[in-house]
Amino acid sequence: MSIIVTGADGYLGWPTALRIADRTDERVVLVDNFGRREWVESVGSTSAVPVTHIDERVDVAKETLDLANISFVEGDLTDRSFVDQLLSVHEPETIVHTAAQPSAPYSQINGERANYTQHNNLQSTRNLLWGLHETGLEDTHFIETTTTGVYGAPEFPIPEGGAVMENGGERDEVPFPAMAGSWYHLSKSHDAANMRLAHTQFGLPISDVRTAIVYGTGTNETAADPRLSTRFDFDYYFGVVAHRFCAQAVAGYPMTVYGKGEQRKPFIALEDAVEGLAQLALGDPDARPDDHVVYNQVTRAISIVEMAETVADVGSEFGLDVDVKHFENPREEDETHKMEIENDRYADLIGGQSTTFEEGVRQILETLLDHEGTVTAHEDRFLPDVLTDDEQNETVIEFTESEESDSSEEIQSVSGK
Template identity: 75%
Template sequence: MSILVTGGDGYIGWPTALRIATRTDERVVVVDNFARRGWVEEVGSTSAVPIASIDERLDAAREVHGCSNLSLVEGDLTERSFVDQLLQVHEPSAIVHTAAQPSAPYSQINGERANYTQHNNMQATRNLLWGLEEHDMTDTHFIETTTTGVYGAPEFPIPEGGAVMEHDGERDDVPFPAMAGSWYHLTKSHDAANMRLAHKQFDIPISDVRTAITYGTETEETRADDRLKTRFDFDYYFGVVAHRFAAQAVAGYPLTVYGKGEQRKPFVSLEDAVEGLARLALQDPDERPDDLTVYNQVTRPIAIVEIAETIQEAAAAHDLDVDVTHVENPRDEDEEHEMEMANDRYMALIDEQRADFADGMADVLETLTRYQDTITAHEDRFLPDALKDDAEE
């Protein structure tokens, strides 16, 4: 028996695999085809933090944390024959499925990338779910990181997964309607529906972990050795807004807030996201839910202007004089949106928040100032148009 972590070379996948391996004697198998490294290179960017090869990472995990139970299988989850062999050989008790093309902007570049994103993401999930059914492994706990982006931005509070529909005097619980805003986010909406169908038809225990915008550079395990660091993307395509703001600060540019900046987005620290996934993977089969459970993996929503001001304050500790400026919002969005989202089930899973936003941003700036040359060399990959015009003058 083993625990599989798909996308185990990625930003969330690698530290999750590392945490699980430090807490169990069970075999933990990293599964990846290393496509993420290629996608980032394709858009002309790179990880700010140098990423060790997977062999170096595994060596460091054994040397530093004693993880002799951590290993790699390289392959493409969209290939049915590979998935079949993977499941038959390793007979997983749990699968933590973090493998995906995760960028909404990348999926929006053109039709080719939209098609690639949808095929890559949904085919991998379908292959795993059907593989569990066809190889008589329906007791395997299937845990997928979907996204809070499947909810869109409704004007009412978002429940943890479900909703109540009322019509003609009758009421029933129904899945929350998919309101995705990109070709990438729609893949996770489809995955959520496919997981629900797989649970209904195959009775697979499933945890749909709707992960919020994730920030941070370190977890408890990755701090121990530079070879264990996870990747850190700061470009427009693969870097989240907080990380792009931090890159602007390190490169000496003001932080550009669109419009009022009071629109709130759901966030979770890397440390808290990894903790939630690890706890699900390590649940005793007799104690875990045997149904489909939705977790809103979010600690709190944060306003864009608060992100900027928090980074401005943290930057002062590194002698960075950072301004916050408001520019015209090119997006059609409510600039005062509250983004209320229930997270009781997720918070009960992790017991308590392990890292807050201010500490996370201090960590990010501590990391990025070490690699300032890399940031400035790729500034054209993260500067908004308003700052690009200034840079060219």
């Protein structure tokens, strides 16, 4: 028996695989097809932190962390025959499925990328679910990182799982409706529905881990050797907003807050995200779950403007003079939405938040200053192409607070760096 971690060359998958392997003697099989490297390269960007090849990573992990129980298999999870062979050979008791095309902006570029995102993500998950059923591995615990983006932005507190629906005086808990705002997020909504169906039809134990925006440059395991570092993307398409703000600060580039920036988004430090997945993967086999459980993998919600101000404040400790600029929002979203999201189940799993956002920002800035040349060489990737095509006519919105705390707008044209 073994534990399989898919997407193991990726930002979240790699440190998760190391954490799991460090806490068990079972064989941990890493699976990837290096898609993330290709997607980032295709938009003209790169990881700020050098990412060694997976073969060297595995060798260093064995040598530095004494992880003799890890191995790597290259393969495409959309290939049904590969998945069937993978499951038949390794007979996993647990699968941690982090493999996906994870970028909402990338999925929105055009119809080709939207189609690719949904095909890649849905086909991979379906192949794994059906493969477990058809190879007689229905007791395998299937853990997938979906996304909190499946919830959209409702005006009520987001539950950790289903929603209560009432009609004709009768009430019942139903799956939360797919309110996703991008082709990527909708792919994960479909994954969530397919996992629920697989549990119902095949009896598979399912943990649907709805992952928030993950930030941070590493974990205790990746810090053991520079060659164990996980990737760090900072461009518009693959760099989450916290990473992009930190990279902009290091490059002396104004932090690009879209619109008012008062909308709150769910966040979690990489360390806390990895810990939860490890806890799920390494639970007592005799107490293996036989249910379908949803976890909101989030530790707190932060507004975009608060995030930018925090980066500016922490950046001053490093001598960085950081401007916060409000740009016209290229996205359709409520710029004042005050998200509330329940996370009791996940908080119990990890024992509470281990890293504050301020600590995470400090760690990120320290790392990026060591790789400043890579960041500045790709600063044209901070903004989507539709904006960078005409930088000299960038529209910036400056907000001032009235006595009633209502935001008023003053629009001016400035040259954008």
